[in-house]
Amino acid sequence: MRLYIIRHADPDYPNNTITAAGHLEAEALAKRLSAHGLDRIYASPMGRALDTMGYTARALGMTHEVEEWTQELSLKLEDTPYGRLSHWDLPGEVIRCGECQPTHDNWHTTPYYEGTESKDTFERMKMHSDEFLKRQGFERIGGKYRILRRSEDKVAVFCHGGFGLTWLAHLLEIPLTLVWAGFWMPPSSVTTILFDERSEEWATPRCIGFGDVSHLYAEGLPVRPRGVITNFY
Numbered sequence: 139m140r141l142y143i144i145r146h147a148d149p150d151y152p153n154n155t156i157t158a159a160g161h162l163e164a165e166a167l168a169k170r171l172s173a174h175g176l177d178r179i180y181a182s183p184m185g186r187a188l189d190t191m192g193y194t195a196r197a198l199g200m201t202h203e204v205e206e207w208t209q210e211l212s213l214k215l216e217d218t219p220y221g222r223l224s225h226w227d228l229p230g231e232v233i234r235c236g237e238c239q240p241t242h243d244n245w246h247t248t249p250y251y252e253g254t255e256s257k258d259t260f261e262r263m264k265m266h267s268d269e270f271l272k273r274q275g276f277e278r279i280g281g282k283y284r285i286l287r288r289s290e291d292k293v294a295v296f297c298h299g300g301f302g303l304t305w306l307a308h309l310l311e312i313p314l315t316l317v318w319a320g321f322w323m324p325p326s327s328v329t330t331i332l333f334d335e336r337s338e339e340w341a342t343p344r345c346i347g348f349g350d351v352s353h354l355y356a357e358g359l360p361v362r363p364r365g366v367i368t369n370f371y
Contacts, residue, residue, distance in 0.1 A: 139274060139333040141343075142176075142294040143302045146186040147326040148362065154185035161189075162359055163326040168193035170328075170353035176200065177291040182208040182298060190326065191296035207266035210298035211259055215250050225256055226300045230319035245315040263301075264308050276333055276341055281311045283333065283341045299323045306331075309343040324361060327351050 147167070148160035156164060171194050179202040181191040187208075195202050213225035220229060233240060233248060240248060246257040268278045274293060276283035297305075299322070307317040309331055323329065330347035354361050 139276070139289040139341075140292045141274075141331040141333065142171075142292065143305060143323075143329040143331065144190070144294055144296045145299050145302055145323045145325055145327050146182075146184075146190040146296060149186045149325065151186075156186050156189050159360075160186075160325065161193075162357070163354060164190040164193040166353040166357040166359060167326050167328070168197040170356070171294065172197040175292060176294050178293045179203070179296070180205045180208065180294065181296040182210070182301070184209050184298070187296045187298065191294075194294065194296075205270065205295070207263065207270070208295060208297040208301060211263070211300050211304060213254065213256055213259060213300070215254070218250055224300055225251065225254070226303055226318040228315075228319070233315045233319040240313045240315045242311075242313055245313045248315055251315075260304060260308075260314060263304055267305060267308055281342075283343070285335060285339060285341050288335065289333070302329065306345070310345060321348065323349050324351050326354065328353075 144167070147156045147163035150157045150160070167190070176194070176198060179191065179195055179200055181187050181202050181204055183204050183206055191202060215223045215225060215228065218228070228250060232250070246252070271278065271283065272286070274291070275285065275287040275289050277286055302323050303317050303321055304314065306321070306329065307314040327349040328347065329345065329349060332344045332346045333341040334344040335341045351361050
């Protein structure tokens with residue numbers, strides 16, 4: 139199976155949709171995805187994800203299913219020297235400042251995250267992810283997935299930047315804050331996860347493409363942002 143984690147196009151946050159530029163991005167993305175097809179389409183219930191997804195669903199003549207658990211995470215840091223931030227926007231210099239790098243066991247003890255909902259939110263997301271992937275034919279056992287049915291399906295999930303990074307950390311077994319501080323998903327980007335079936339029984343997620351916006355280059359559209367990245371979701 140190939141899982142496409144797709145961030146919504148350029149957002150109009152106040153109106154919970156996408157901008158005029160975002161509509162062009164979503165159209166370019168739909169052209170790209172329709173060239174090789176999809177088997178299933180899922181989307182966050184939030185407007186900016188649904189509006190991005192709509193172009194692809196119409197281009198392929200497909201219906202979609204809403205997955206409530208894929209909406210953007212409501213994790214905010216109100217009082218930091220950097221202003222009000224989403225948890226995944228805390229500068230890497232804070233995440234990676236200690237002698238020991240964050241691990242699966244201690245990532246949530248990073249200053250600013252202590253006492254927040256980040257750990258519980260991540261645990262809930264992991265539970266929903268495991269249930270979703272079991273429906274796709276892959277049952278998580280420890281850090282790998284038992285193959286319930288072999289699949290070459292192409293599955294797209296239209297979601298959000300912070301959510302996408304958080305999901306990626308779970309799929310790839312990387313400490314969460316290292317993913318938050320080390321990666322960024324551009325608007326309308328496609329991150330491809332192959333469920334690598336090296337044996338008859340087990341599959342493991344393998345990232346074979348991250349944050350791909352080749353559809354924007356193909357259509358001569360700008361890729362944003364080119365400077366400092368702050369407060370994206």
